[in-house]
Amino acid sequence: MSKIVRTVAKLLTPAILLFGLYVIMHGHITPGGGFQGGAVFASGVALLIVAFGAGRVEQFLKEHQLSMLESGGGLLFIGLAFAGLATAFFYNFLVGSPIFGHVPAFGPNPGDIWTGGTIPLMNVAVGMKVIAGLSAIVLVMALASSKQGEDE
Amino acid sequence: MSEFLANIPFLAVAALICVALYIMMSQRNLIKVVMGVVILESAVNLFLVTLGYREGGVAPIFTNAPGTLMVLPVPQALTLTSIVIGVATTALMLSMIMLIYRHTGETDAEKSRKVKG
Amino acid sequence: MLRKVAIGLTLIAFGVMFFAAAVTIRPFGEPPSAMDDYIIEHSQQETGANNAVSAVVFDYRGYDTLGEATILFAAATAVVMLFRKRKDEASD
Numbered sequence: 156m157s158k159i160v161r162t163v164a165k166l167l168t169p170a171i172l173l174f175g176l177y178v179i180m181h182g183h184i185t186p187g188g189g190f191q192g193g194a195v196f197a198s199g200v201a202l203l204i205v206a207f208g209a210g211r212v213e214q215f216l217k218e219h220q221l222s223m224l225e226s227g228g229g230l231l232f233i234g235l236a237f238a239g240l241a242t243a244f245f246y247n248f249l250v251g252s253p254i255f256g257h258v259p260a261f262g263p264n265p266g267d268i269w270t271g272g273t274i275p276l277m278n279v280a281v282g283m284k285v286i287a288g289l290s291a292i293v294l295v296m297a298l299a300s301s302k303q304g305e306d307e
Numbered sequence: 308m309s310e311f312l313a314n315i316p317f318l319a320v321a322a323l324i325c326v327a328l329y330i331m332m333s334q335r336n337l338i339k340v341v342m343g344v345v346i347l348e349s350a351v352n353l354f355l356v357t358l359g360y361r362e363g364g365v366a367p368i369f370t371n372a373p374g375t376l377m378v379l380p381v382p383q384a385l386t387l388t389s390i391v392i393g394v395a396t397t398a399l400m401l402s403m404i405m406l407i408y409r410h411t412g413e414t415d416a417e418k419s420r421k422v423k424g
Numbered sequence: 425m426l427r428k429v430a431i432g433l434t435l436i437a438f439g440v441m442f443f444a445a446a447v448t449i450r451p452f453g454e455p456p457s458a459m460d461d462y463i464i465e466h467s468q469q470e471t472g473a474n475n476a477v478s479a480v481v482f483d484y485r486g487y488d489t490l491g492e493a494t495i496l497f498a499a500a501t502a503v504v505m506l507f508r509k510r511k512d513e514a515s516d
Contacts, residue, residue, distance in 0.1 A: 183473040184370045188481065190391050218504060229497055236486060245486030250472045258472050259369070261465060266370035270472040277482045277489075284493055285391070288500035292398045299405060299507040314452050321442035328438055332431045359460070362453035367464060367476035377476070379460035380467075384480035388492045395499035402503045 156206050164206035171199035179282035183271035189278040193285025200290045209297035221291040228283030235273050235280065247272040316357040323350035337404045337414045341397065348393040355386045 156164075175196030182188035204212050239246030249255055249272035257270045268275075327350060330343030359382030365372055367380040408414050467479040481489050 183475050183478050184368075185475065186366065186368055186477075188387075188475070188478050190387060194394075222501075222504070225497065225500060229493060232490075232493060236490065245483065245490075247471050247483050250470070256472070259468050259474065261468050262375060263369050263372040264474065266474055270474065271478075272472050272483075274471060274473045274478055274482045278478070281482075281489070281493060284496065288496050289394070291500050292503045295504050295507045296398070296402060296405070299402075311447055314446055314449065316452055317446035317449055318443065321439070321446040324442055325435060325439045329431070329435055332434065333428075357452065359455060360453055361455060361457065369468060369474040369476070375464070377464050379455055379457055380463055380476040380480050381460055381485070383477050384485060385488070387477070387481060388488050391492055392495050395496045399499045399502055402506050406506060 156208075161206050164202050168199050168203055171202065172196055175199060175286075176282075179278055180275070181268070182278035182282075183274045184266040184268065189281030190285050192278075193282045194289060196282075196286045197289030197293060201293045204293060204297045209294060209301050212294065213298060216290070216294065218291060218295065221287040221294070225284050225287035225291065228280045228285075228287065231280035232277060232284065235277055239273070247274070249273050249276075316353070316360075320350050320354045320357065323347075323353065335416050337407065337416055338401075340416070341400050341404065344400070345393070345397055348389070348397075352386050352389055352393075355382045355389065358382050 175192045175194075175198075177192070178185075178187035178195055179189055179192030182192065200212070200216070236245050239248040242248065250258060252272075255269055255271050255273075255275050257267055259267060259270055323346060327343045327347035330346065331340055334340055334343065359379035361376070361378045364376050364378035365374060367377040367383065369375075404414060411418075463480060463484060464476055467473065467476045467484075471479040471483045473479045473483075
């Protein structure tokens with residue numbers, strides 16, 4: 156891509172990636188969550204691939220690292236679901252505990268990050284999973300199509 | 308007539324479904340067929356969200372909410388699920404089409420069907 | 425020609441069906457909401473989350489999210505597998 160696209164991508168990508176992480180971390184008090192934030196983060200990776208080419212992005216973002224991140228997110232999610240098994244599968248056992256345990260009263264409030272029980276942790280797990288999954292899909296498809304272009 | 312106008316969101320869903328069905332039936336290019344599938348997914352998502360809309364409601368998020376009259380949260384959660392599944396299946400379909408194009412040099416359903424192997 | 429006629433007839437049949445359904449469905453903006461009212465009123469005490477949609481996705485309907493995550497995992501793995509196989513064949 157041209158120099159203008161590369162410069163703009165360099166400027167914008169950190170902001171996009173940071174915004175994706177913010178959407179993941181604040182999923183339980185503001186609009187958003189693991190899926191949406193992960194999609195935002197993966198769109199930042201897609202911008203990098205468009206601007207610099209899949210070959211250069213692959214040098215620091217390997218496919219097997221992404222697979223490991225995705226499996227780790229899945230394991231964390233399933234583990235959190237099993238951790239509540241003393242009461243029920245997917246029971247929110249952290250409400251009222253010292254970790255993410257504040258319980259707000261019914262009605263509008265300004266928002267407290269230390270609430271939600273297992274929901275913020277599950278947002279992080281699903282966010283890892285979606286970041287890795289969508290980035291891997293975009294990266295692999297871009298690599299395949301660029302190789303195809305070189306062959307012909 | 309007023310009843311007819313009040314249901315315009317549902318009519319939009321019906322129109323989108325008809326557009327998607329027309330694309331999927333008439334087009335032979337596989338990528339255009341996938342576009343039809345994506346429009347159909349959008350129609351289903353729109354249907355779910357409109358089913359959960361409550362007159363005058365706000366988004367079901369309590370942080371700095373203007374009131375507690377809220378639209379229904381469960382259809383929105385299911386729409387979220389449906390969107391993510393749609394993205395995953397669309398990526399899989401497009402990868403399959405890339406492989407078919409590499410095997411046969413065609414994205415046309417009629418022609419690539421005849422090329423074996 | 426026959427194909428176009430068949431497409432047209434199918435579209436007319438589906439269109440009439442969908443538009444009849446869209447006009448006769450319950451009025452827009454007045455959903456039956458017993459379950460959702462319970463979730464809106466109790467999600468803050470039961471899950472602690474301000475975002476009722478997050479509470480539904482990760483707590484009340486966690487099984488759905490589990491299936492969704494499985495589908496995403498399967499799709500990502502399948503895409504990676506499809507293209508990796510081609511790479512090996514090309515290097516042989």
